[in-house]
Amino acid sequence: MLVKDIEIITMREGKKEIIHGDVFIKDKIIQEIKPHSEKSKDKIVIDGIGKVLLPGFINCHTHSPMILFRGVADDVDINTWFNDYIWRLEKNETPDDIYWGAKLAIAEMLLSGTTTFLDMYFHMDKVAKAVEELGIRAFLAWTVFGVGEKIGEKLKDSVNFIKNYDGTASGRIRTVLNPHSTYTCPPSFLSKVAEIGKDLDNLRSLHLCETKEQVEESLSNYGKSPVQICLDTGIFDKPIVAAHAIHINEEDLKVFKEKDVRVAHCPECNSRYCLGIAPIAQMVEMGIKVGLGTDGAASNNNLDMLDEIKLAAILQKVKLNDPIIMSNFEVLKMATYGGAQVLGIENELGSIEEGKKADVIIFDFNNAPHLNPKIDIISNIVYSAKSSDISHVIVDGKLIVDNRKIIDFDMKKSIDEVNLRSKRLLEQKGELMVEY
Numbered sequence: 515m516l517v518k519d520i521e522i523i524t525m526r527e528g529k530k531e532i533i534h535g536d537v538f539i540k541d542k543i544i545q546e547i548k549p550h551s552e553k554s555k556d557k558i559v560i561d562g563i564g565k566v567l568l569p570g571f572i573n574c575h576t577h578s579p580m581i582l583f584r585g586v587a588d589d590v591d592i593n594t595w596f597n598d599y600i601w602r603l604e605k606n607e608t609p610d611d612i613y614w615g616a617k618l619a620i621a622e623m624l625l626s627g628t629t630t631f632l633d634m635y636f637h638m639d640k641v642a643k644a645v646e647e648l649g650i651r652a653f654l655a656w657t658v659f660g661v662g663e664k665i666g667e668k669l670k671d672s673v674n675f676i677k678n679y680d681g682t683a684s685g686r687i688r689t690v691l692n693p694h695s696t697y698t699c700p701p702s703f704l705s706k707v708a709e710i711g712k713d714l715d716n717l718r719s720l721h722l723c724e725t726k727e728q729v730e731e732s733l734s735n736y737g738k739s740p741v742q743i744c745l746d747t748g749i750f751d752k753p754i755v756a757a758h759a760i761h762i763n764e765e766d767l768k769v770f771k772e773k774d775v776r777v778a779h780c781p782e783c784n785s786r787y788c789l790g791i792a793p794i795a796q797m798v799e800m801g802i803k804v805g806l807g808t809d810g811a812a813s814n815n816n817l818d819m820l821d822e823i824k825l826a827a828i829l830q831k832v833k834l835n836d837p838i839i840m841s842n843f844e845v846l847k848m849a850t851y852g853g854a855q856v857l858g859i860e861n862e863l864g865s866i867e868e869g870k871k872a873d874v875i876i877f878d879f880n881n882a883p884h885l886n887p888k889i890d891i892i893s894n895i896v897y898s899a900k901s902s903d904i905s906h907v908i909v910d911g912k913l914i915v916d917n918r919k920i921i922d923f924d925m926k927k928s929i930d931e932v933n934l935r936s937k938r939l940l941e942q943k944g945e946l947m948v949e950y
């Protein structure tokens with residue numbers, strides 16, 4: 515495959531670099547980047563005139579099947595959202611609901627430029643099936659809770675999934691150890707998870723310090739902050755992605771730096787539920803690895819990384835009352851190379867470099883009034899672009915989205931399934947869904 519005559523934001527070594535040329539892709543790999551030449555024998559040729567190529571977005575924190583609950587609880591506080599809606603709706607979810615939810619979520623992610631996502635949910639074998647079918651790359655975690663019934667059994671399911679699914683879908687799926695959070699997993703359970711995790715080389719992830727109350731409760735219940743609990747139980751002893759990390763102090767940040775705790779920043783969900791603004795600028799300054807996440811569509815309400823990119827910059831400026839902080843390049847890096855660092859895959863993904871895996875997205879600036887003039891194409895992508903400007907998506911060297919269409923994907927069927935299943939789940943909970 516050849517993408518010819520195109521502007522390339524390379525993100526090489528996480529640095530700012532824009533070049534113009536041709537990109538050759540073969541055997542899943544970016545083989546060559548060189549000055550444009552008209553000669554080509556390649557089978558698939560994408561004309562890059564007026565277009566911009568960059569690494570695919572990496573969504574470091576989501577719950578893909580939760581698109582089934584998109585729009586169920588917009589204007590509520592986080593406790594109402596959990597207790598009155600999510601926990602009650604999830605009770606009736608079937609494995610097939612999860613499959614169809616994940617499938618449509620992946621379609622949404624691909625069309626908005628995400629080529630890798632870290633997903634936490636249940637029945638992850640069903641999500642793996644959707645990943646396999648749609649050709650995206652994913653880090654999948656079968657979440658475990660340390661409260662409720664059948665805890666040990668569920669932990670076994672999760673560990674079996676980690677062992678059986680790592681490296682599947684031609685290597686596009688990797689698995690993750692995922693205790694849900696410190697507020698749903700008591701310290702004794704986290705110690706057990708850390709013990710089991712000693713023998714596993716997989717990445718870890720959990721929700722951390724989303725609300726002030728979580729930190730206060732942790733201090734009053736255990737005399738320790740959530741970060742201290744993770745440190746003491748051994749949860750931080752292997753590479754881990756902490757989602758949110760909003761209510762953390764200077765001491766916590768030192769722990770992050772020392773233990774290489776990486777952060778998945780989810781600005782949109784955090785803002786909507788007034789959870790606070792994570793100290794991202796400070797983390798970047800300290801050299802803590804930061805990526806971006808959408809969280810699930812029940813709290814966002816989309817899986818569009820462009821929203822997160824833009825908001826990540828704006829919120830830090832508001833938080834610190836400093837318009838200079840958090841440059842357009844810095845936030846675009848978080849969505850690409852930074853995300854790869856968070857997942858520990860920066861040697862193979864996250865930038866456009868010869869020898870790296872070909873996960874590539876293309877923005878079409880032609881016929882897009884909002885993307886012109888092209889004074890600073892990074893600025894255009896961060897502040898002006900819409901995901902509908904993404905014309906092509908390539909994952910693992912394969913063209914998945916061609917001129918805004920996902921190849922070999924029955925969109926109507928997926929949309930119909932999700933509407934039906936979502937309606938049933940709301941009815942089972944006793945909520946009415948609008949008829950259409």
Ligand SMILES: [Zn+2]
Pocket residue numbers: 575576577721757809810
């Ligand atoms: Zn989450």
